[in-house]
Structure formats: C-alpha cells, structure tokens
Amino acid sequence: MTMRLIGPVYLIGGQDYNRVYVDWPANDPNVYLIDSGDTFVMVDCGCGESLSGILSNVEQMEFEVRDISHLLLTHEHFPHAAAAAAVQKMGIEVLASEAAADAVRSGDLRTAAFWYNRQFPSYEGPLTELEDGQHIEVGRLSLKALALPGHSPGSMGYELVVDDCRMLFCGDVVRSPLLDSFRGRPDYDRECYVSSLKTLLEEPPEVLYPGHGPFCLSHGRTWIQEELKKVLSYGPRGVS
C-alpha cells in the first residue's frame, strides 16, 4: 500500500502500513519516497522488521527497489534509523547530520533503542555526514538539509521545493505524538529546540511531512507555532 502525496512524494511506510509491535508502544514512523526523475530518495527507514514490507510497497508501484539511491535520516532514534544498516548493505547511500551519524555508528543510548528493549543494529558501512544548509542534488531534485537540534542532537529536516511550494520533511521536530514523553530524556534540549522552531518560523514551509501522524498539507507555520507553544509550556527539564 502506498500513497502519493504532493508531486514526487510518496508514503511507503508507517505505523498504519507495516505495523511492528515492539515492547514500548511505538512503531515505524512515516517513511517517504521521493521520485527524482532518475533515482529515488527514501526519508527514514523504520524499525527493521518492516523493511521488506516497505520495499514491497515500492515494488507494488511502477518503481524498482534497485533504483533507490539515497536514504536521508531525520534523526538517530530507533524507529527512524534502525533499518539503516540493512538499507546501506543494499548499496544505498545513507546520509544524516554529523550527530545522528555518530549515534547510528555507535548504536548507543542516543538511539533510544533501550526504550524498545532492543539493540540498535550494528552499522559498519559508510555514512555521509551533512552540514546545515547543505544541498543534496539527486536527479532533478535539490533537497536542502536543515539542522534542527532539540528533539535530539542529530535532528535534521530536509526541504524540498516543488512548483514554488516549500515542503519540509521534519522528522520529530513538529507534530510528534510521542513528543511529550521525550521531554524528560537526557538528550532533549529545550533551548536548542526553541531555537530550531524559531528558525523555522523565520521562513516557514507550507507543507510539513512529519515523522509520525498526519501530514500538514498547508499552513505549516501554524503547526510550527503550535509546537513552539507546547515546548514553551514545559519547564527546562521536561515534564514537571
């Protein structure tokens, strides 16, 4: 089952597509596929068990799995990045922020795998580190990496402009239903988070593709403002 969203963007995985039951009530995030006109770019890759289901979703379209060339990780948390090693072994280039790449390579507490009573799968292949503002050119696409630390140190958004419409793959930075429970985490940084959200509000995208839950197909600014309000409503050390 796949869903075409806007322009070249498809939904190929997520908690209601390839349900994975883990010990903690969490699941695959939204997994996106972007058609560059040449090859395909995946955004996030799920917990691992669901990868074959995600790839079979790709095959059910007119697309070939072997044409997927890049995987962009929005951050280092287990549901988003656990399948990255398996994806890399398929010959797909994996890209992430420096902090997320470091966490994925080490598989340590920063991946939050312990929340799910899992080991983070060992990652030994190459992993391309992205800098804030860096452009990723694939086929006719130009994606811009935006460092958005706060939810986690390695959180990074990916901006895509299609027909003058600015879209952002924002991971768990906006609209994560799990966000409240993450506020007491050691790597949650409220100050950074507020700053990232304020930066986004300077030139907000119209469309938001979050890591969890429904998409914001318009009024991105409103959803970012809502998130900022929520973050500010908590104290600096999380839920009090």
Ligand SMILES: [Zn+2]
């Ligand atoms: Zn997260």
